[in-house]
Amino acid sequence: MKKWAYMATAIVASLSLVACSANSNETNKNNKAKVETKAEVKNEVGKMVETSNNLQIKVTGVKTGFGQSTDKKDMLQVTFSVKNTAKESSGAGAADFQVKADDGKTYKVYGLEAKNFGTEIKSGQTITGTGYYEIPAETKSVTLYYKPLEQKMAQWQLKVPSK
Structure with missing residues (x-):
């Protein structure tokens, strides 16, 4: 019984870490996109x-x-x-x-x-x-x-x- 409890705890902990990591990656991607958009300046030389x-x-x-x-x-x-x-x-x-x-x-x-x-x-x-x-x-x-x-x-x- 203890074996199943440890395995269940390990699985829940793993899944929660993966979910947090995925959310963190999404947040980082969104923040990076916003920063790149603000820093991007048009250059209309040749227009x-x-x-x-x-x-x-x-x-x-x-x-x-x-x-x-x-x-x-x-x-x-x-x-x-x-x-x-x-x-x-x-x-x-x-x-x-x-x-x-x-x-x-x-x-x-x-x-x-x-x-x-x-x-x-x-x-x-x-x-x-x-x-x-x-x-x-x-x-x-x-x-x-x-x-x-x-x-x-x-x-x-x-x-x-x-x-």
Whole structure:
């Protein structure tokens, strides 16, 4: 009789350990999935957007590093390709874009950077250029907005490369 009691106790203990282990594994999988989802940030480099003012804008690159200005500030450097699809000339420049960092603050183009692009674009012409934006060093992602005359026309989610 004692033999059966020991075997029954052993079986119940084994089953309860397996059940606890299965629940623990499910919980760990669910928690891991939630963490991975939060950490995953879109990177829309290469995404082309056609705006209502007849420009096709594509973010072609994002990097961090020092700007070309004499004060040598560390910057987010965004490279653009802009095509004018209108019948008449149009203008575009780095000042038409704003960056909202993951700290919730919005940053405009760094005005002292001489290499910021900005030019008139003839009908059918495509230009490339770089915009320089000073953001906090710990920034991991940004939302880039095309906002000429403070009118939002396009946006991109971008990962900030580590330095």
